[in-house]
Amino acid sequence: xxxxxxxxxxxxxxxxxxxxxxxxxxxxxxxxxxxxxxxxxxxxxxxxxxxxxxxxxxxxxxxxxxxxxxxxxxxxxxxxxxxxxxxxxxxxxxxxxxxxxxxxxxxxxxxxxxxxxxxxxxxxxxxxxxxxxxxxxxxxxxxxxxxxxxxxxxxxxxxxxxxxxxxxxxxxxxxxxxxxxxxxxxxxxxxxxxxxxxxxxxxxxxxxxxxxxxxxxxxxxxxxxxxxxxxxxxxxxxxxxxxxxxxxxxxxxxxxxxxxxxxxxxxxxxxxxxxxxxxxxxxxxxxxxxxxxxxxxxxxxxxxxxxxxxxxxxxxxxxxxxxxxxxxxxxxxxxxxxxxxxxxxxxxxxxxxxxxxxxxxxxxxxxxxxxxxxxxxx
Numbered sequence: 401x402x403x404x405x406x407x408x409x410x411x412x413x414x415x416x417x418x419x420x421x422x423x424x425x426x427x428x429x430x431x432x433x434x435x436x437x438x439x440x441x442x443x444x445x446x447x448x449x450x451x452x453x454x455x456x457x458x459x460x461x462x463x464x465x466x467x468x469x470x471x472x473x474x475x476x477x478x479x480x481x482x483x484x485x486x487x488x489x490x491x492x493x494x495x496x497x498x499x500x501x502x503x504x505x506x507x508x509x510x511x512x513x514x515x516x517x518x519x520x521x522x523x524x525x526x527x528x529x530x531x532x533x534x535x536x537x538x539x540x541x542x543x544x545x546x547x548x549x550x551x552x553x554x555x556x557x558x559x560x561x562x563x564x565x566x567x568x569x570x571x572x573x574x575x576x577x578x579x580x581x582x583x584x585x586x587x588x589x590x591x592x593x594x595x596x597x598x599x600x601x602x603x604x605x606x607x608x609x610x611x612x613x614x615x616x617x618x619x620x621x622x623x624x625x626x627x628x629x630x631x632x633x634x635x636x637x638x639x640x641x642x643x644x645x646x647x648x649x650x651x652x653x654x655x656x657x658x659x660x661x662x663x664x665x666x667x668x669x670x671x672x673x674x675x676x677x678x679x680x681x682x683x684x685x686x687x688x689x690x691x692x693x694x695x696x697x698x699x700x701x702x703x704x705x706x707x708x709x710x711x712x713x714x715x716x717x718x719x720x721x722x723x724x725x726x727x728x729x730x731x732x733x734x735x736x737x738x739x740x741x742x743x744x745x746x747x748x749x750x751x752x753x754x755x756x757x758x759x760x761x762x763x764x765x766x767x768x769x770x771x772x773x774x775x776x777x778x
Contacts (some may be wrong), residue, residue: 402713402721404440404729408691409586409611411513415440416732417682417713420673420694421518421548422515423591424459424705426492428502432509434699437707438714441514443694446550447499447539448723449518449531456636459489460700461623462647472624474624474633484650486623486634488555488643491520495684496538503542506613515543516588520550523571524560529578537580546585548576551601551612552592552617554644563617568593569604578609589670590614593650593657599664612669613661614694616654618644645695651675655684662689664738677709681718688724689737 404415418441419425419434426445431705434442446590449568464480465472492499499517507515517539521529536547551572556562565571572589579587589605591598593616602613620642623634654674664672672685685693694711699706721729729735 401727401730402718404699404717406691406732408671409546409588411514411586412511413440413692415714415717416686416692417441417697417710418443418514418516418671418694419705420696420720421446421550422696422700423487423701428506428749431506431515433511434705435510437641437705438710439706441515441516441545443516443548444499444503444518445493446518446520446553447496448491448492448498449535449537449759451495452490452493452581454493455488455491455511458634460485460487461634462486462697462701463624463649467627472500473626474623479615481647482647482697482701484623484647485618485700486643486645486751487618488634488641489516490551490555491553496535500538503539503544514545516546517542517544517547518548518550518590520561521575522555522558522560523565523575525557529574529628532575532578533582536582539585540585540736541586544585546611547579547583547589548572548588548614549579549674550590552590552615554592554594554618554620555618559714563592563594563620566590567595567686569600569711572601572604574646575612576605579754580609584610588614590617590673592617594612594620597660598657599660602665602668606665606668612671612691614671614673615661616650616657616674618646619650619653621645646674648677649685651681655688658685659688662737662740663743667735675710679713681719682713682717686745687733687739689740691732691736 406413406416419439424430425442431442461474463474463484465483467479487572514668519535521531533748551561551566587610589602590611595601623632627690651674670690671692671695672696676682676693676695681695698709702708
């Protein structure tokens with residue numbers, strides 16, 4: 401019989417699918433709706449000590465491509481396919497005091513569901529590191545099951561916050577260490593993909609006792625420029641700042657980052673994020689060694705908290721296990737990491753015999769034209 405439950409960082413999940421820290425998890429109402437829909441866990445919108453103020457105008461937009469055409473735009477129009485989400489939203493605009501009481505109420509209402517509190521502080525001095533500890537003590541006293549440290553928000557101007565922490569192994573180390581000194585629950589760390597070598601940051605986290613890595617957050621990016629108005633499709637008074645690209649477009653990129661880490665640390669625990677809306681997408685992360693996955697963009701487009709998405713994920717996993725029952729597979733543990741060792745350095749990919757080599761392309765290969773076709777086109 402297919403068993404969707406799993407244990408991740410010592411925590412029992414009824415299924416390995418979580419709502420990621422994002423707009424869908426910014427309120428207790430949304431979180432409890434997500435539990436009712438069937439999600440195995442929820443990671444709150446990132447909580448800080450103090451209120452933050454977001455920019456004017458839309459915080460999240462969706463990039464779509466015309467079906468059968470070449471236009472990419474955030475403008476809503478028929479006959480298009482979702483390519484990505486884009487946002488420049490900061491952490492929760494509700495400070496720690498707002499969340500206190502609400503987190504405990506969520507756990508009281510849904511004691512068997514997993515609640516993970518995402519938190520963020522600065523990392524540049526002892527006072528800021530103490531803020532990490534203040535946040536940690538507060539949310540774990542509320543009864544959360546785990547804590548996720550946000551080392552990955554791509555919109556932070558401060559050099560000691562968000563993705564600027566996740567790109568610096570030293571800041572990763574000291575921040576993780578500060579939290580682990582006071583944490584009584586598992587500590588996950590969400591790393592930025594905007595790193596020269598994400599394995600270095602992961603190593604720094606694990607050295608200081610981090611229990612798991614979540615990856616990837618959104619990739620730094622800009623919205624496109626409208627060819628008619630010459631304005632960025634998202635702007636305030638004509639100006640724009642770098643935001644985060646998520647959704648289907650980042651799935652292959654996030655998998656590459658994840659493969660680097662799961663190969664470097666095959667005995668550690670990882671939560672995969674980026675581009676997931678079906679079980680086929682999630683399966684990629686599981687086969688690379690992830691123990692859970694997290695979803696944001698697809699859920700946002702499905703009644704904000706993804707009731708249809710979670711049904712697709714759980715039914716897809718059930719069907720997958722049933723198809724593979726003859727292999728003795730009954731749960732995630734039976735196939736997790738199965739393809740991790742198949743990602744190798746480029747030099748290890750077999751080369752053809754000299755007689756079979758045609759400059760790296762073949763006749764009729766997509767993306768290449770035969771010489772005579774090129775001549776006719778001219």
